[in-house]
Amino acid sequence: AAVAADDIEVVGKSYHENMKSWSKLQQTLLQNNMLPTPIPRTHTSRGFSGLPPDQTPALEGALRGTIHCPNTDPQINELLSSMLASWNEPRGTRDDLAQYYYTDKDGTRQQHPFVPLPLDHFDPQHPEEVRTKRRRYLTFEPDTGGWNNLRISFENILTLAALSGRTLVLPPEQSMYLLYAKKGDTRNGYRQYTDYFNMTDNSDFLRRVPIISAEEFLRLEGGDDGFVPLNGYDETKKQHLLDVAKGCEERKKSEVFCEDLYDHYLAHGQLQPLISEPVAEQNCFVFDKDVFLYGDEYISKLSEDVQARIQTYCKNRPPVYYNKTMHDAPVWHFETMDLKWRLLTHSYALLFFTDPVIGNYYLRFARDYFRYHDEVYCAAGKMILAMQYEKDVLFGDAHNPGADLDRELVGGYSSLHVRRGDLQFPEVRFDSATWYENTKELWKPNEILYIATDERNATFFDDFRRKHSGPLRFFDDFRELADLDSIDSTLYGMIETVVSSRGSVFAGTWFSTFSGYIVRLRGYYGMSKYFTYYSWLDRKFFMHEWMNVGSGSLFAREYPVAWTGIDGDKFVDNDSEKPRKKAREVVSVDGGTFLERDTLYPRDEMEEAKAVAESELNKLGRGLAGRPMSETPALLGAFRGHVSCDVNVDNSVVYWNEPQGHRDYAFKTPFGVGTDKPKYLAFTPDGGGFNNIRMSFEIILIIAAALDRILVLPPEQPMYLLRNDAAKRHRGLDAFFDIESPSFQKRVRVITMEQFVMKEGLVDIEGQPQGQFPADVEEFDHLATAAKECNKGMPKKKWKEGDLTSCDIVHAYLSKHGTTPEISASHHQCLVFDKGMFDTGKPDDEKGASEFCSSGKRKMVFLTKEFDEPQLLYIQAGKPPTRMLSHYYGYMYFSDVAVGNYYKRLVRD
Incomplete structure (x- = not known):
């Protein structure tokens, strides 16, 4: 691996230095074009969890x-945001304005009782506002x-406070x-939920839950x-309670x-x-608008469909219906520290809304608001980018870094959570050799594996x-890079939760709520269910089949209903991923059926299934022109484009x-030659109608991109038929x-003719050139004017070459300093891009x-280094003998099909 790293020019002398310094890592990633394309903020439907x-x-x-x-550099910050933000902000208009209504018996539209209107404003510096705005309270232990047990309980509390309109x-x-x-913590180890969740500094959330x-x-x-x-x-007890409150x-x-x-x-x-304990007394909390408005007698009037869903959801847990007595109580207290009243149940497994529109609203509410502070995601992002960089250096393609990332920019490493510590379930405590044997087929050869663990014995692994x-x-490998010592x-x-959640494949510890949250x-993030596993063989594939919340443990795992299709308005009882080919239905001894799986699911099969599923999900292969993913x-990693x-x-x-x-985003042309000074390609547009201009421009664009030259746009001018x-x-x-x-500028750097003349044509007051292609001093102003806007017709100006139109002035300047290659798309030629010919002449x-x-018996013209030598290439594409009126794919031949197809996609995209 070390030898491979030395062979890659883009990483410099030692990638190890970059792995220890955030500033050096950023510099390397930016200078060597090693960053993937950020996901557009408009793409709010995530992967396999999203909907059309x-x-x-x-x-x-x-x-x-x-x-x-x-x-953090703004470009890298944008990338980290697009990778790590699992939430939407702003939320959709309907959610933001709480536009959820019902029609009462009088035919009047009313605000839905479980989605209170948000406050106009709440200032946490003035808590007394709640006395007039939200004087009903929810207290809890x-x-x-x-x-993660604290978090699970707290998510229930936050949701209940929101739906009941409480402070x-x-x-x-x-x-x-x-x-x-x-050691030496100034708060004596005391902490508050707001130290972790981004709530009290989120004004939008505080309007909903002061x-x-x-x-x-x-x-x-x-x-x-x-x-x-x-x-x-008495005064002593009063003061005691005031002290406890601090x-x-x-x-x-x-x-x-x-x-x-x-x-x-x-x-x-x-x-x-x-009630949480004993298990036989557990219940579930049901929210039905009509039962709330009209009382318990309405329970018997619920439709068969609603009653069936309640039964599926609650299973053996008797339902408790939210009512006005609970709603109107000035103080609603949750004694969740007590074992009997403990809320160690995911909110989506405890609170059931008979209206899926409201239920999905609160699933989005949890996703969008119950998130950690930026400090957590920033530290995790540094660790993630470092591992993706390390993978590209040691085992990747130097010309295509990040090529194995998926459309949500996941990849570069896989992850495990190996829980040890105080875990109370001996059946899932293994030595590291067993961990490997239970998961070995999941990992690629040479794959970087990130291991989140509370095991402190360095030799355990x-x-x-x-x-x-x-x-x-x-975690400790990134202490210097992510400046972890400066973080609480x-x-x-x-931080480890976020890092682990972004691994290509994840294997967790069953029963662990830490693994569950990952x-x-x-x-x-929309990841495929087939890329998530547990290390305990009895539960290894449990995330691969849909299971309703009433059918299993309420804390040992998470359920896909929490994230699948939650941006829609319908009940979700399955996902969009196809069953694995090698799963077969088997009849059990009691007459039921179950899916029998292989004990192994090789990684190459996983990758193939995911690629096919992503293709169908994203519809990137268009109709008959497309190919299987x-x-x-x-x-x-591609997305369909978007039009605003x-x-x-x-x-x-x-x-x-x-x-x-x-x-494609990371593609580097094999025909570019580095130079101390920038090289340019200027051209004249075709003189025909717009589609002639377009055809010619596509050829010019590819030549500029292939030679890694700055493309100089012609001056603005009248166009035929336009x-x-x-x-x-x-x-x-x-x-x-x-x-x-x-995205265009990343692939082809572009400047206007005016910018070009002002940069490369300037001379100082003593006549000394300031740019590569100095203009005559007495004619510079006319040239600068013509470079901005020109006309091939009248009027003409006196020039050294005679009376010239403004467009001719620009042409004369470019002809003087540039080299016009003897190429033509219109006169029995074809242009060949062959790496061997370019590098060696063969x-x-x-x-x-x-x-x-x-x-057509066309003459082959090879692109050579001699072709690329001039600092300024000037292609006179407007008229014979160097006119470029042809389809680029009929004029240009790339001996490397992959490179040729890249340029076809460049033109399309």
């Missing part, structure tokens, strides 16, 4: 979210488990289990007229015992109705390392891809083609070129 635009009215007006990373009261700051702060602290709650509602009055206690400990002998404050809440509030041919990477150590697990993030690696209109016309008119696939607009008689090619777009495919040029 006509099925997602909730996404109208939405954009992909963004992150903001300090000390944190879960006693690790962070959320946070518990006091306190230590959270297994979130270890660094948040106040326990201290603020007692100040607002602890008085004689408050909902949780302290007037029943920060507490979950120890009975502590002077600030958390439970004392929670008991005070419960004494004045209504207890939640949800030696057996795995000996068996796997590729590098193993761990309680965030480390969240799986859910992969769902949000397995035959079109250049489309990996007042109506959606993408499906009807867009034939191009934007962005192109990763391989002269009837009196307001705009002069036009340039940029009036028709999207030449100024970043063609690689003379026979193929000869056969191509035999049509």
Whole structure:
């Protein structure tokens, strides 16, 4: 691998230096064109989890979210945002304005009771606003488990606060289990949910769920007229509760015992109705508009379809219906620290909405709002880009870095979560050799594997390392690159969650809610279910088949209903991915059926199935002109293009891809020759109608791109048959083609003739040239004017060569400094791009070129280094003998078919 790295020029002397420095890594990626195309923010439907635009009215007006990373180049920041933002921001117009209504018995349209209108504004610096805006509260106790147990419980709390229109009261700051702060932590290890979730600095979220602290709650509602009055206690007890509200400990002998404050809440509030333990008493929470509005007697009137869905969802759990008694309670308290009332159940597995429009609204609510601070994603992004870079250096194609990334920019490494620590389930605790044996067919040879783990013994993974041919990477490997020592150590697990979620293939630990959240993030990112596994063989393929939430454990895993099709308005009970070919239906002993799978699912089969599925999902292979995705690696990472209109016309008119696939985005021409000074290609447009101009321009464009030259656009001028607009008689090619777009400029650098003359034609007051192609001092002003706009007709100006039109002035200047190659698309020639001829003077495919040029007995003209020597090439394409009136694909031959097809896609896209 080290030898391979040395052979790749783009990485410099040592890639190891870049792996330790964020600034050096950025510089290397930018200078060597090693970055994939960012995903456009308008592409809000993610991979296999998404739906077609006509099925997602909730996404109208939405954009992909963004992150903001300090000390990061804007281009790289844009890339990281497009990769890592699993949420939309802004959300769709319908969600943003809470446009969810129902018609009452009088025929009047009303706001839906489970989607309250957001506040116009909430300022967390002025919590007293809730006394007039949202004076109903939800209080709760944190879960006693690790962070992901806390998160699961908290997601329920946030959703319940939102749908009931309540102000959320946070518990006091306190230590959270297994979130270890660094030595000398100024907060004594105390933390708050807002240290992790991006909530109190998200004004859009606060309009829906105002948040106040326990201290603020007692100040607002602890008085004689408050909902949780302290007037029943002596001064010592009052002060005690005020102290607990500032920060507490979950120890009975502590002077600030958390439970004392929670008991005070419960004494004045209504207890939640949800039971967790024992399992036989578990229930599920059902939200039905009619039952809420008209009372429990309406339950028997629910349609058979709704009742069947409730039964499927709740299974053996008796349903509890949300009612007005719960809704109207001034304080609704959730005693979730108590084992009986614990909410260790995913919100989408506990809260059932009989209306899928509302249910999917809250699934999007969780996806879009329950996210970590940017600091987490920025650190994860650095680690991800480093591994993708390392893969390109050690095992990739130097000319096509990132070529194996998928359309969501996932790839470059795969990942595992190896839970050890205090895991209570011995059946899923393995040594590293067993981990390898249980997952070995999932990994590619030499693949980088990122391992998230709480195992502190450095030798534990030696057996795995000996068996796997590729590098193993761990969190500490990126301590310097991602500046991890400057980050709150309680965030480390969240950073690892994001990094692990972006692996091509992921294998997790069954029962672990840490692994579970990685799986859910992969769902949000739209990854194929066939690329997610568990290491326990009994559960290895559990993510490959659809399972309803009532059919399995409510915490040991995540369920695809949380992310599949949630931007639509219908119930979702399956995904869009086809069953694996080698899964067969088998009749069980009890007469039922189940799918029997291979014990192994080789990676090459996985990749092939994913490629075919992505092709069908994205419809990138157009009709009869397309090819199966397995035959079109250049489309990996591509999207269909987008047109910004007042109506959606993408499906009807867009034939191009934007962005192109990763391989095309990173393509480097084999015919470019580096030079200290920039080289240019200037040309005259064809003199015919627009389609003649277009045909000629396509040839010019490919020559400029193949030679890696800056393309100089002709001055604006009247065009044949396009002269009837009196307001705009002069036009340039940029009036028709999207030449100024970043994607176009990346592939072909373009400047105007005016910019070219001002840069390369200048002379100083002493007549000394400032550019490569100095103009005569006394004629410079006329040239600069003509370079901006010219006319082939009258009037004429006196010039050294005689009376010239303004277009002739530009022509004379270019002819003086440029070299016009003897090529023509109109006079029995063909232009051959052959790497062997270009490099050594000996063609690689003379026979193929000869056969191509035999049509019309055309003369072969090879592109050579001599052809490319002049600093300025001037192709006089407008008229014979050097006119370029031909279809480029009938005039140009590329001996390397892959390179030729690249330029065909360049023209199309």
